[in-house]
Amino acid sequence: MTLDECFYIGYTSKVHGKQGELIIKLDVDFLEECKKLESVLIQMNKADNSLIPFFISKANFQNDGTLRVKFEDVDDIATAKNISGKGIYILNKFLPTLAGNQFYHHEVIDFKVIDTNYGEVGTIFHILNQTNQAIFEIVNANDKEILIPIVDDIIDNVDRTNKTITVTTPDGLIELYLE
Numbered sequence: 001m002t003l004d005e006c007f008y009i010g011y012t013s014k015v016h017g018k019q020g021e022l023i024i025k026l027d028v029d030f031l032e033e034c035k036k037l038e039s040v041l042i043q044m045n046k047a048d049n050s051l052i053p054f055f056i057s058k059a060n061f062q063n064d065g066t067l068r069v070k071f072e073d074v075d076d077i078a079t080a081k082n083i084s085g086k087g088i089y090i091l092n093k094f095l096p097t098l099a100g101n102q103f104y105h106h107e108v109i110d111f112k113v114i115d116t117n118y119g120e121v122g123t124i125f126h127i128l129n130q131t132n133q134a135i136f137e138i139v140n141a142n143d144k145e146i147l148i149p150i151v152d153d154i155i156d157n158v159d160r161t162n163k164t165i166t167v168t169t170p171d172g173l174i175e176l177y178l179e
Helices: 031-035 077-083 173-178
Strands: 006-016 021-026 039-043 052-061 067-071 087-091 112-115 119-128 135-139 145-149 155-159 164-167
Touching: 006 039, 006 077, 021 031, 021 077, 031 052, 031 067, 119 145, 145 173
Parallel strands: 112 164
Antiparallel strands: 006 021, 006 087, 021 067, 039 052, 039 087, 052 067, 112 119, 119 135, 135 145, 155 164
């Protein structure tokens, strides 16, 4: 199991109580589905991309929107502290299905981008998430890189069947990268 097959949902922020429960800060929109998870994958070491499965025996939402969980075989503070501050993942196949113009970033890699004014822009090869605004990284037929912000107002249609995303970009945005 690699990070490419998984989706980041949050991290273990701190230990709760003396029985080894942990608080998970979730970074997803599908909170109710997270409460129903039977297991999660934890990245124990950032230098190592391997993930360790942990089975959930109990999960409850806290008033602040975090999730308090009890993992099987984590029964004391010391064991729980070893898991605190770690990234939490689930397999991509367990993600809730999105419809319409909503999409997970990993699912639109290799989609073609078509601008309503410009025509075919190119193919998405990566999505930048390090900035405040997520950005499509697109390569066109001439190997030029084009960056388009992922904004609801720009995205007109996501066609999963034909693997295309139709956008209407501001005037001059695409041409800026082609000069």
